[in-house]
Amino acid sequence: MGAFTESQEALVTSSYETFKQNASDLSVLFYTFILEKAPGAKNLFSFLKDSDGVPKDNPNLKAHAAKVFELVVDSAVQLRTKGAVVIADANLGPVHVQKGVTDAHFVVVKEALLKTVKEATGAKWSDELSNAWEVAYDELAAAIKKAMG
Template identity: 65%
Template sequence: MGFTEKQEALVKESWEVMKQNIPEFSLRFFTLIIEIAPAAKNLFSFLKDSNEVPKNNPRLKAHAVKVFKMTCESAIQLREKGEVVVADTTLKYLGSVHVQKGVIDPHFEVVKEALLRTVKEAIGEKWNEEMNGAWGEAYDQLAAAIKAEMKEELDQLNPSTTPLN
C-alpha cells in the first residue's frame, strides 16, 4: 500500500505542533521510554549515571530532536521516494551505534510506544487512529532501515563461514 499522502500530511501536521516545544516533548519521550523499560536508561550515555531523566540535559534534548526529526523526515521520503531515505553514512552510523549498544528488536518497540504516546499527548484532540497509523508506519519503516544496517554491521563483524561443497 505504501505511505499515503494523507499519512504524510498527518505526520507533518503533528510535527509542526511538536516543534513548538521540543524541550518538553523530548523530555516526555525519554521519560516514557524509561517508564516502559527502566533498563533502557543504560543504553543512553546521557542517562546512564542518573536515577531520573534529567530535565535540562542538552544531549537528551538533542537526541530526542534527532529521533523526532528523522522519523518525520523519513515519513516524507516514504511518500516521495517509496522508501526510507536517510544518508547512507547516517544509516551506517545508526546501525553501528545500535549494534554497539546491544539494541534488540524489543527496544525498537519500546521507542515506538514512547514516540506514539508522546505524539498523542502533544497533539491532544487531533489524535486519532489515522494519526497513530501514520506515525507508526513512519517509525516502522525507519526502524526497518536501521535494523537492516545493524544486520549488515553484524555480518561484517561475524562473517559466517560457508561450508565448502
C-alpha cells in the first residue's frame, strides 16, 4: 500500500462532516445495513439486543455509530501523518473479544459503513472517496484485530 495522501484524508474528513449533518438518520441506516447483511449481529450491540429492528431515537445507537465513524476518520489522519494506525483506547480490543466479534463482522461493518457514506455524500460519491474510506477502515480493523490478540 502506498502512502495515504492528503487528498484521501481530505475526502474522508469532508464526507464525515456531511455525515454529521444528518447523523441521527444515517446512524439508523448504518445499523439497518449491518442487520440486513448479518441479522445475528444484533446481539453484539446492547442497544439493539432487545429492540425490534433498529430503534430510531436511541442515543447509544447514535453515539456508537459516531464512534465508529470518528475512529475511521482518526485512522485516515494517522495514516497520512504517521503511516500507521495506533488505537488510543486500550479497551477496544478486549471489548471486541468479549462480544465475540469475528473477521466476518468486520467485513459486514465495512460494507455498511461504505453504503452509509455513499448515502451521506450522494453525488459527491466516487471510487476515490470509497477507496479512501476503505483503506482507513481496513487499517483500523487490522489495528483492532491486533489488539484482540
